[in-house]
Amino acid sequence: MSSSTAKKRIRQALAVSTAVLGLAAATSAQAQAGTAPVPADAGVLTTHAMETDDGNPGGRLEFRTLGDIVTVSDQQANDGHSAIGYVYEYVNSTTRGDRLYSLRDDGSDGVPAVARASDGGSHNLVEGRSYWFRICLIGDDGLSFCDWAAWSNQEPA
Known part of the structure; x- marks a missing residue:
């Protein structure tokens, strides 16, 4: 060479x-x-997340499709507001249906509020169906800085 x-x-x-x-x-x-x-192979856990719409988000909602786990956390404890999350039936891209449940966290213990399919009832979301999720701050002045998202409850194959 x-x-x-x-x-x-x-x-x-x-x-x-x-x-x-x-x-x-x-x-x-x-x-x-x-x-x-994220690789699109089987077994990948799908997690969706959103935060309240204030400049320094005080609330966060996460939805994990595997186990229908919804977590609501107050990211600014002792500020006079709590984080509250809601799960609604999905009607279409602009309309929500009935509220299925809500979760509230005041952040005082550092542990988020959690709901799981294993809790039963409305916490066990139907596989393959979409749902509306909402996260807000709540205080003496009512709800504020709310954000909405529609996500599908599709577990990995």
Whole structure:
């Protein structure tokens, strides 16, 4: 092999190695920032989340499809407001149905309010159906900074 061919192959190998390392670093940074793409394979847990619409979100609602787990957390304890989350039947993209249940957390104990399918009743959401979710702050002045989202209860295969 000539010297120029060897140098060319070394440059190609180095370029491939650099590209692979760059991709690995980007993926690692995305994973640490929580923005890494989620592989669409079976067994991946689907989690949806939203926060109240205030500038420094005081409430957070998460919905995990596996086990129908809804978590509501007050992210600013002792500020005079609690976080309250609601689950409603889904009618269409602009209309909610009846309220199924609500969860409230005041943040005082550092433990979020949680509902699971295993709690039974309205907490056991129908598989494959969509639901409306709402998170708000609640205080002496009523509800504020509410946010809405419609998510499907589709467990991974």
